[in-house]
Amino acid sequence: MVPFNRAPFTGDEFVYIREAIEANKISGDGRFTKLCNKILEDRFKAQKAMLTTSGTSALDMAALLCGFKEGDEVILPSYTFSSTATAMVLGKAKLVFVDIRPDTMNIDEKKIERAITPKTKAIVCMHYAGVACEMDTIMDIAKRHGLKVIEDAAQAVMSTYKGRALGTIGDIGCYSFHETKNYSMGEGGAILINDPEYNERAEILREKGTNRSKFFRGQVDKYTWVDFGDSYLPSDINAAYLYAQLMHADEINADRMETYNKYLEVFKPLEKKGRIELQHIPDGCVHNAHMFYIKLNDLADRSKFIEYMRDSGINTVFHYVPLHSAPAGLKFGRFDGEDEYTTKESERLVRLPLYYNISAEDKQYVIDCALKYFLA
Numbered sequence: 001m002v003p004f005n006r007a008p009f010t011g012d013e014f015v016y017i018r019e020a021i022e023a024n025k026i027s028g029d030g031r032f033t034k035l036c037n038k039i040l041e042d043r044f045k046a047q048k049a050m051l052t053t054s055g056t057s058a059l060d061m062a063a064l065l066c067g068f069k070e071g072d073e074v075i076l077p078s079y080t081f082s083s084t085a086t087a088m089v090l091g092k093a094k095l096v097f098v099d100i101r102p103d104t105m106n107i108d109e110k111k112i113e114r115a116i117t118p119k120t121k122a123i124v125c126m127h128y129a130g131v132a133c134e135m136d137t138i139m140d141i142a143k144r145h146g147l148k149v150i151e152d153a154a155q156a157v158m159s160t161y162k163g164r165a166l167g168t169i170g171d172i173g174c175y176s177f178h179e180t181k182n183y184s185m186g187e188g189g190a191i192l193i194n195d196p197e198y199n200e201r202a203e204i205l206r207e208k209g210t211n212r213s214k215f216f217r218g219q220v221d222k223y224t225w226v227d228f229g230d231s232y233l234p235s236d237i238n239a240a241y242l243y244a245q246l247m248h249a250d251e252i253n254a255d256r257m258e259t260y261n262k263y264l265e266v267f268k269p270l271e272k273k274g275r276i277e278l279q280h281i282p283d284g285c286v287h288n289a290h291m292f293y294i295k296l297n298d299l300a301d302r303s304k305f306i307e308y309m310r311d312s313g314i315n316t317v318f319h320y321v322p323l324h325s326a327p328a329g330l331k332f333g334r335f336d337g338e339d340e341y342t343t344k345e346s347e348r349l350v351r352l353p354l355y356y357n358i359s360a361e362d363k364q365y366v367i368d369c370a371l372k373y374f375l376a
């Protein structure tokens, strides 16, 4: 059986996890958490980065930092993971879903402005498959209307837009290090704070509402409960796992790109013939090979393909059921304008197995089976 995903693993994770345990420091904000924060800040030129317990909790923090009030609205795509939306609901915002562009499956920047009302407070953009949203346009809209921009960059660690790391362009960026993402710590994530105004509040929010971070830096002589907060700091054991991954980030990225490019070379001719459609990478965007997807003719074609691959021992998957049509989407939001592409395109898309260290044989087997389906 060729699985859809395997958790990335380099071998060094054991070394660092052992170190964390031997240092008798397995709770949060230990040595490995600090090392990871620093790598994220240096490598991606982030003003401030902090590991969190998940990508979802980074989004929760982002929503809470924005300080929405009852009735405030946020604009987001409907084609995204539930976390993007549910975090905004936690932050008390009402959801306004906007259609996607069929070429990248990202929020259609041309449909954002008409969804803005006097209650709109933020735009949440999700960089699907690690390919950037049209950030210049989105940042310009946000600036003209006085809106915050939150980047759900859960899939986009190592991707860039016009040379800038995704997650560092909006006011706040969120990464995920779940085992299905390019770099992992089992469960975990990071919040990137690009507006320094949020630094202090973010530390307090993450540390149970206390000014403990300030205390550890020696800026206050005792720490106390200062505001509403929660606990968003992961164990240093998880951070040790991530540290190994970040130390091998280029190698992991190169390996994923090799698989991506191999798939691309094989499936490009089928796209030329009009049998399938592939992901479009706009100019100025460098992606991270987070996924390789194919768009088939329609839902029936896709179901047949998934079944054919499954019968051949290959696990291919699709996502997402558009949020505006999900029970919670109906409860917490509305779709602005016409659903021209969200539902139609989401029903055609399927992802092929792509993970760090996929064997050459498995890759070839996926290719052979898929070609058999298409050329039958």
Ligand SMILES: *Cc1c(COP(=O)(O)O)cnc(C)c1O
Residues within 6 Å of the ligand: 054, 055, 056, 057, 080, 081, 083, 084, 126, 152, 154, 155, 175, 176, 177, 178, 187, 188, 189
């Ligand atoms: C994975 C993912 C998340 C959530 O990350 P977790 O670490 O699993 O909480 C959020 N948004 C998107 C787009 C994702 O792909």
